[in-house]
Amino acid sequence: MSYVAFADRDHEHEHHDPDTFITKYIWSQDHKVIAIQYGLTAIFVGLIALGLSAMMRLQLGFPNDFHFINPENYYQFITMHGMIMVIYLLTALFLGGFGNYLIPLMCGSRDMVFPYMNMLSYWAYLLSVIVLVISFFVPGGSTGAGWTLYPPQAISAGTPGVDLGILLMLVSLAIFIVAFTMGGLNYVTTVLQARCKGMTLMRMPLSVWGIFIATILGLLAFPALLVSAIMMLFDKTLHTSFFMPAISSMGVDPGYTGGSPILFQHLFWFFGHPEVYIVALPAFGLVSDLLSTHARKNIFGYRMMVWAIIAIGGLSFIVWAHHMYVSGMNPYFGFFFATTTLIIAVPTAIKVYNWVLTLWEGNIHLRVPMLFAIGFIFTFIHGGLTGLFLGNVTIDLPLSDTYFVVAHFHMVMGVSPVLVVFGAIYHWWPKITGKMYNETLGKWHFWMTFLGTYAIYLPMHYLGFAGVPRRYFAMGNTDFLPASAQDLNAAITISALFVAAAQLLFFINMIWSLVKGPKSDPNPWHATTLEWQTPDHPPKHGNWGHHLPEVHRWAYDYSVPGYKDDFIPQNVPADKAPAGRDHGGAH
Amino acid sequence: MTIALGFLAIILATLLGWLLKHTFNVAPWETETVSDTAHHGPLGGVDKTTLIALLTFLAVVSSFFALILSAYALRMDLGDWVPMTEPQLLWTNTVMLIAASIVFQWTRNAAVNGQTSRLRPGLLITGVLTLGFVLGQIVAWQQLQNSGHYISSNPANAFFYFLTGAHAVHILGGLYVWARATQKVVLGTADVAAVRRSVELCTIYWHFLLLVWLVLFGLLLST
Numbered sequence: 001m002s003y004v005a006f007a008d009r010d011h012e013h014e015h016h017d018p019d020t021f022i023t024k025y026i027w028s029q030d031h032k033v034i035a036i037q038y039g040l041t042a043i044f045v046g047l048i049a050l051g052l053s054a055m056m057r058l059q060l061g062f063p064n065d066f067h068f069i070n071p072e073n074y075y076q077f078i079t080m081h082g083m084i085m086v087i088y089l090l091t092a093l094f095l096g097g098f099g100n101y102l103i104p105l106m107c108g109s110r111d112m113v114f115p116y117m118n119m120l121s122y123w124a125y126l127l128s129v130i131v132l133v134i135s136f137f138v139p140g141g142s143t144g145a146g147w148t149l150y151p152p153q154a155i156s157a158g159t160p161g162v163d164l165g166i167l168l169m170l171v172s173l174a175i176f177i178v179a180f181t182m183g184g185l186n187y188v189t190t191v192l193q194a195r196c197k198g199m200t201l202m203r204m205p206l207s208v209w210g211i212f213i214a215t216i217l218g219l220l221a222f223p224a225l226l227v228s229a230i231m232m233l234f235d236k237t238l239h240t241s242f243f244m245p246a247i248s249s250m251g252v253d254p255g256y257t258g259g260s261p262i263l264f265q266h267l268f269w270f271f272g273h274p275e276v277y278i279v280a281l282p283a284f285g286l287v288s289d290l291l292s293t294h295a296r297k298n299i300f301g302y303r304m305m306v307w308a309i310i311a312i313g314g315l316s317f318i319v320w321a322h323h324m325y326v327s328g329m330n331p332y333f334g335f336f337f338a339t340t341t342l343i344i345a346v347p348t349a350i351k352v353y354n355w356v357l358t359l360w361e362g363n364i365h366l367r368v369p370m371l372f373a374i375g376f377i378f379t380f381i382h383g384g385l386t387g388l389f390l391g392n393v394t395i396d397l398p399l400s401d402t403y404f405v406v407a408h409f410h411m412v413m414g415v416s417p418v419l420v421v422f423g424a425i426y427h428w429w430p431k432i433t434g435k436m437y438n439e440t441l442g443k444w445h446f447w448m449t450f451l452g453t454y455a456i457y458l459p460m461h462y463l464g465f466a467g468v469p470r471r472y473f474a475m476g477n478t479d480f481l482p483a484s485a486q487d488l489n490a491a492i493t494i495s496a497l498f499v500a501a502a503q504l505l506f507f508i509n510m511i512w513s514l515v516k517g518p519k520s521d522p523n524p525w526h527a528t529t530l531e532w533q534t535p536d537h538p539p540k541h542g543n544w545g546h547h548l549p550e551v552h553r554w555a556y557d558y559s560v561p562g563y564k565d566d567f568i569p570q571n572v573p574a575d576k577a578p579a580g581r582d583h584g585g586a587h
Numbered sequence: 588m589t590i591a592l593g594f595l596a597i598i599l600a601t602l603l604g605w606l607l608k609h610t611f612n613v614a615p616w617e618t619e620t621v622s623d624t625a626h627h628g629p630l631g632g633v634d635k636t637t638l639i640a641l642l643t644f645l646a647v648v649s650s651f652f653a654l655i656l657s658a659y660a661l662r663m664d665l666g667d668w669v670p671m672t673e674p675q676l677l678w679t680n681t682v683m684l685i686a687a688s689i690v691f692q693w694t695r696n697a698a699v700n701g702q703t704s705r706l707r708p709g710l711l712i713t714g715v716l717t718l719g720f721v722l723g724q725i726v727a728w729q730q731l732q733n734s735g736h737y738i739s740s741n742p743a744n745a746f747f748y749f750l751t752g753a754h755a756v757h758i759l760g761g762l763y764v765w766a767r768a769t770q771k772v773v774l775g776t777a778d779v780a781a782v783r784r785s786v787e788l789c790t791i792y793w794h795f796l797l798l799v800w801l802v803l804f805g806l807l808l809s810t
Contacts, residue, residue, distance in 0.1 A: 113636050181647055189640040192628040201606070202615040216602065219643065220595060223651035227658065231749070238738050240745035242662065258667040259742070263658055266588055270654070302615055310606060314599050318592070553618040574618040 018541065029115035030541050031100045034122045036432070038096030041122075042089050045129055049084035052077040054500050061493025063474050063486075071473040072160040075144030078471065080136070082147025083169070086275065087176060088129060090417055094282035095180070095218065096125060098424060099187050099211045101432065105531035106208050108196025108549045108571075110542045112186040121186070124179035128172045135161070135168035143169045146471070148268060151243040151261050155236045157250050166236065170229045177222045177229075187215040196530075198551035202306070203570070205529050205555040206299065209306055210285020213313040214278045221274035221317075228267035235259070262327055269320035276413055277316040281309055283420040284351055287373045289555070290423050291355055293527045294370035295362030296566050298556035300354040308347035308354075315344045325396045334393040341391035345384070352381060363559065363566070367525075368442035372423030375450045376416050383412025386461065401471070404464025407457045415453045422449070422506065429513070430520035431531055434538045437513040445505040452499035459488050526567045529555050533569050590660060594653035598646055605629055641788050645795050648757060652799055655753065656806065659746050663810060671743040673807050674730045680723035681804060687716035688790075688797045695790040698783045706782065710769045713793070717762060724755050743810075750803050754796065761792050 018024045025033060056077050059069045069077075100118070104111050112118045135142040144160030145153060153159050154166055161169075191212045195204070204212075231242040235256070243264040244256035292299040299305060321329065321337040355377055364370065386408040390396045399405060426442055429435070464470075468478070468485055475481065522537035535545040549571045557568040564578040628639055662668065694709025728748065738748045768785040771777035 114640065181644075185640050185643050185647075188643050189636060192639055193636040200613070200615075201609045202613040219647045220598065220650045223647060224591075224654050227651065227654045230753075231658070234738070234745065234749065238745075240739050241667070241742055242658070242745060246667075255739075257742070258665050260662060260665060263661050266661070267654065267658060270588065270591065298616070303610065303613075306610055310603065314603065317595055317599070554615040556616070557618075 027119065029111070029119045031104050031112050031115070031118060032432070032539065034118055035097050035099075035101035037122050038092055038100060038125065039098075041126055041129055042093040042097060045084050045132070046089035046093075048133070049081045049089060050500055050503070052081040052084075054497060056081065057493040057496040059473065061490040072141070072144060074473045075146070076142050076160050076165075079144050079147050079149075080132075080142050084132070085414065086147065086279070087173070088132065090279045090413075090421075091180070091218070091275070092125060093421060094279060094417070095187065095211060095215060096122065096183055098207070098282060098286065098428075099215065100183070101428070102207055102531065103187055103190050103211060104194070105534070105539065105543060106205050106529055106555075107191060107194060108199055108530050108544070108551060109190060109194035110544060110548070113190045113194050114186050117182050118186050121179050121183035124175055124182065128175035128179060131168050131172040131175060135165050135172070138164040138168065141165055148265075148272070149232070150268075151232060151235065151259075151264050152245060152247055152249075152256075155232065155244070156247070156254070157252070167233070170233050170236075173229050174226060177226045180218055180222055184215045184219045187211060188219065196548045196551060199570075202303070203551055203554045205285075206288035206302070206305055206309075207282070207285040207529075209309050210281040210283070210288075213309050214281040217274045217281070217313050217316060218278045221271045221278070224267050224271035228264055228271070231267075232264070262324075265324050265327060266320070269323045270317075272323060273320040274316045277312055279413060279417050281313065283376070283417045284309060286424045287376050287420050288351075288355065288358075289527075289529065290369050290373040290420075290427055291358050292556055292558065293427075293525050294365045294367055294373070295359050296365070296526075296558045297358055297362035298558055300357040300360075301350070302554070302556060304350055305354055308350045311347040312344060315340060315347070319344060322391055322396070325393050326400045331393070338391055338393050342388065345388060345391075348384060352377065352384070367426075368437075368439060368446060369423045369427035369525075371443065371446040371450075372419045372426065375446065376419040376423065378450075379411055379419060379453070380416040383408060383410075383416055387412060399464060401469050402464035403460045403468045403470050406470050407460035407464060410460075411457050415457065419450070422446070425510075427525070428531075429510070430524050431538060433514060433517075434520055435513045435517035436520040436524070437509045437517055441505055441509045441512075445502060445509065448502035448505070449499055452495055452502060455495035456492050456499065459492055463488060523569075526565070528553075528557055528567050528569050530570055533571055588657045588661070591650070591653045591657040594649060598649075637784065637788060638791075641791060645792075648795075648799075652750075652753070652803070655746075655750060656802075659750075659806070659810075662742055662746070665742075667741070668743055669741045670810060671736060671741065671747055671807075673747070673804075674727045676723055676727045676730065677804060677807075680720050680727065681800065683716045683720045683723065684797050684800055687713050687720065688793050690716065691786075691790045691793045695786050698786045703779060706772050706786070710765070710772055710786070714762070714765055714769060717758060717765070717793075721755055721758055721762075724751055727751075747807060750807070754800055754803060757796055757799075761789065761796065764792075765789055 018028065018030070024030075028034060028037070055066075055069055056074060058066050059074055100112070140161050140163045142161050143149070143154065143165035145155075145166060149166070149169070155162060159166075191204075191208060231240075234240040235242050235244045239255055241257045241259035243261055244254075244259040245261060246256055246258050247254070288299050288305060319337060319341045321333060322341045325334055325337075359374070386404070390399060390405065390408055422445070426437070429437060463485060466481060466485060468475075468481060468489075475486075520537075522534070523532040525532075530549055530551070531539070533549065534543055550573075551570045552573045553568060553570055555570055557570075559566045560568060560577075562579055568577045628635060630639060690709055691713045694706060694713065697703075697705035697709060728751070731744070731747075736744050738745050764785065768777075768782055768789065772782055
């Protein structure tokens with residue numbers, strides 16, 4: 001008998017439901033439970049990173065008032081904030097969280113194809129988080145090398161956490177990459193092999209497309225981070241000279257010969273730029289499904305959306321050196337990377353136009369997930385436009401070390417994906433928990449977050465143009481700046497604290513929903529995709545009861561003329577869709 | 588970084604070719620019946636699932652080694668690089684790894700043709716040869732240490748230890764899977780189909796690591 005993965009088995013009687021608390025919720029092999037474990041862990045470390053950013057803002061807004069923040073701490077806060085947010089929160093949440101939850105449900109399979117490896121992936125991720133958190137408490141504290149961990153300073157005396165902090169950071173990254181690889185193999189193989197009958201590639205929801213391509217990027221790009229982490233570990237512990245040049249460190253010769261710090265930068269950004277899209281592509285996919293569902297209209301240009309995701313994925317591998325314009329590279333090199341960087345704006349712009357055109361003449365329901373999705377379009381356009389500035393070498397050189405860059409990447413890679421995360425949580429919450437949340441509280445959460453983040457990051461662009469340097473603990477010799485720059489900094493800090501506090505609304509709402517929330521309808525948004533058509537609500541182990549679903553149409557049959565409802569689920573056959581009056585929403 | 592880019596171009600071209608074939612000229616909004624096999628993966632039905640996963644993993648490992656080779660090429664051009672003479676023992680090790688691959692292929696063919704009696708000797712011989720390779724690599728390291736070629740004395744040495752070490756770790760990973768299959772065969776608790784699948788996948792993995800080794804060895808010899 002040939003091997004048939006659990007994900008593909010048609011009848012449920014071949015497996016045993018996990019029945020004890022431990023097998024059900026702790027050592028679980030169910031993709032939905034693993035998704036929640038990933039999600040909760042990621043949100044937990046995300047809150048640590050949020051706390052760190054609040055500390056940094058306190059120092060920047062009110063430089064002389066908080067004596068417990070010294071320059072060493074400040075650099076540790078920067079480093080850990082960046083690393084946690086990019087890797088341990090966003091990558092883990094989008095792929096480990098949403099990827100795990102949505103791929104099997106949206107593709108119509110019972111689970112991931114390798115549930116055991118999926119479980120290992122989560123526990124390895126948790127281990128990497130634990131190692132990371134331990135590094136806060138070791139002697140010398142966590143590393144303060146900046147989230148890019150550039151040598152030589154990352155492992156040279158004088159940098160905070162140079163003894164144990166940097167070691168634990170590198171080890172934690174290596175464990176994370178192992179965890180990601182186990183998860184990633186599952187996501188790719190499940191999408192390729194375990195789709196239900198009728199689910200052709202071009203009938204997959206864009207969420208799955210985004211997660212699928214992002215996973216491929218991750219599988220090919222994370223090895224670059226692993227290679228650079230191992231080589232830096234060697235430089236640190238075995239005194240090799242992969243990256244470490246012959247330097248004198250604080251009057252002492254540490255014994256390195258002529259290594260190349262630029263080599264590290266190449267390896268790091270060879271991972272680092274695709275990493276931007278590892279976070280962005282799932283966000284693109286999820287937001288497409290949110291917009292289409294809540295606008296009751298098929299996504300505009302589905303095929304273009306798919307190809308744009310693929311094109312962005314491919315292009316993301318040949319733009320990495322635009323992070324290195326200030327490293328003194330050959331101008332022709334810079335020209336090449338500026339060109340590829342601007343080319344990537346084309347598929348990205350296609351996606352933005354298509355989102356806006358999806359809204360055009362749609363029957364828009366401004367529910368909480370939709371607010372976040374539309375908010376994302378705003379922040380992503382603003383963050384994307386400043387990317388066009390920074391993609392050009394001549395503009396990047398003067399702006400590179402200023403707050404303009406901080407504003408740019410927080411807008412495009414911080415706020416935008418986080419808005420999608422919230423939108424997606426509000427959207428799938430009823431499916432995950434079976435409960436509804438308080439709509440009004442959700443709307444308050446949106447408006448405070450959306451307007452608050454603008455109050456943080458719009459002024460930062462101005463600070464950057466004025467020349468306020470980033471990474472600085474205190475202004476220092478910056479007499480060319482007007483005194484009002486400090487007032488602006490104080491205002492930004494107040495906004496940042498406001499936004500951080502506003503997130504409490506989210507947690508209050510979700511906890512209230514779990515404890516006292518009303519039961520939700522199995523398909524409260526009248527969505528077409530398979531996860532809303534499960535026989536149980538919320539779906540049980542194995543997802544589909546006795547028979548796997550069969551798919552007869554794409555995921556975007558909203559407001560089809562000649563049908564009674566304004567949506568037709570993917571598993572409804574062509575001749576079984578309830579016909580009726582021509583629906584008003586159709587055009 | 589040209590090496591890494593060249594490798595990526597090959598992977599992405601393969602992937603893009605397959606994706607375009609399945610997404611071009613498709614009208615996703617139409618609700619027509621789709622043939623039974625349309626949802627199957629690139630290599631066919633559900634029985635290819637583990638093979639797809641293995642190939643994906645090999646792409647990840649290739650990316651890993653391609654990136655080290657890129658770093659090697661970049662670092663080699665800097666002033667302090669002193670080429671290293673590889674120990675002669677590596678030739679013996681290479682022969683052992685080639686032999687292991689050949690015996691594994693023979694075992695696989697036997698397993699596919701249902702000649703289960705050959706499984707046991709085939710697996711055992713492969714294991715001995717592969718273990719011999721790993722031990723040989725360790726001895727080669729010791730020879731280098733004894734002649735004063737430490738990891739920190741020169742970047743060429745550092746890359747030698749890194750590359751051979753990374754390769755050996757991947758071999759050990761393969762040996763773990765081999766050990767589980769062999770244990771079942773020796774104890775006689777094996778489900779024939781399951782062992783056959785293990786052997787087929789292991790054979791691919793062994794050939795792949797042999798190929799990686801030949802590339803690495805060639806590079807080390809020529810620089």
